[in-house]
Amino acid sequence: MTEKIRVRIAPSPTGKLHIGNARTGLFNYLFARHYGGTFILRIDDTDTERSTPEAEKAIFDGLKWLGITWDEGPDIGGNYGPYKQTERFDTYKDALNRLLEDGHAYYCFCSPEEIEQKRTTAEKAHEIYRYDNTCRTIPLDEARKRIAAGERAVIRLRVPEGTEANFHDLIRGDIEVDSETFDDFVIAKPGGAPLYNFATVIDDHLMDITHILRGQDHLTNTSKQILIYRALGWDVPKFGHFSLILDTNRKKLSKRAGAVYIGDFQEQGYLPQTVANFIALIGWSPGENKEKMTMEEMVEAFSMDHVQKADAVFDPEKLKWLNGVYIREMPLENLVEAVKPHLRNAGFEVDNVDQEWLKKVVFLEQERMRLFSEASELFDFFFKEIPYDKSLLSSKKHSDDELARALEQTREQLEGISNWDKEELENLCRSLASQMGWQGGDLFMPLRIAVTGKKATPPLFETMEVLGKELSLKRIDKAIQSLKK
């Protein structure tokens, strides 16, 4: 590619940053970086009813969190600004006027009610609704007079009969569209506020966008936009349409699927690099057996050749696995800091405790954690009293009485231990078990449950070491009591 590449994402600030938008953004970013092009963020806020500043901020924050940076945008400016559509209305007005003067567009005075009625009538008759061109022949000066007199009118594009709007898609190849389906569609609301398809074309052209890479849900818009490019006499950019992300029921990813907004993943304790890495893998592969990649590696490897055509299901399980991979290789200090907010959230004291101790706690769980939000459950016995469940303690091999005696004996020996560290603990418990004629595990499991309240924990003696002598003995006592009841 010799031309200077310019790509953009143009989200509308009507909600939080959706994972699909984030992926489209990421692909555009990777494409731009790979080819040394420019990546632009534009805010498509022509829908003033639904656009909010909060949503706009969520988009900025979400992209930044993922590590996606842009070269031009509403917050940092650039040579092709402004980068918000609401600030470009004059530009649209000019283009609209040109189209009107040239006869490529015309005013339409049909009311929404009339249109709606015609539409339903057509549907009832099992006919395809197309605008019936009622206002197509109204001369421009007459239309202007009527508007001046207070009538409301939208602006429609004049689409010649039999017009084709086929195009070549970078991902899908040649797309052929039945020209019968076009009608004179609306490009601006009364008052001249541009509609999405129109504003987008103007902006993409004026911002010198070379490749429009977006979701497959825009595939039908593309043909309409091509008609607008032609009416304006502009070159048509290249298009590529990514597949959609589906939930595990093969439906468009919705809130029911759990996390669908980038902020959700952040809250649940996913690492940004996990999420960026993983969403890149939905619908794209580096072409070799490689999955875990840094942003730099993805930039290096990215190519439209390996972008998938078929829709892809988002698999939350694999995301968790990947996050676990990243967590395991995190420096302990970072992990401690990452986990703290989640522990605080669960009501655990993490600030006024020995930080070295906290590090040990986190270290014990590092390879067991897939999500930061799992921390509170994994760690609870380090921070709060545990419930004693006799049935959990009981085993098939030994009676409760035997168990209680064994624990009493163990407790006694533990009491006199000189160095409360994992080696000592293990040596002592092992010899105790063999004295009793027990398998190590037969003693370790009740001990584990006594000190942690859980069957699955980090290695017992390391855990006891971190728990400390006092607390460990206290818990063993309680366990003995509950066994005797």
Add this chain to the structure above:
RNA sequence: GGCGCCAUAGUAUAAUGGUCAGUACAAGGGGCUCUCAAUCCCUAGAUAGGAGUUCGAUUCUCCUUGGCGCUACCA
């Protein structure tokens, strides 16, 4: 309904006009081990169906079926 897009194991994907269709997650089994995890080994599992082109198709063409998207004076 109309228009469009898509189709490799449960999921994400790799590959070639011609070896046992490869990898990862998930699943099952095993090793290690005080449990869990991590890790290692093993197993099962896919080219939607039907025609055609071809010496040969999972790959190219067509049809069927299925899935999805769009069908606004939203974006």
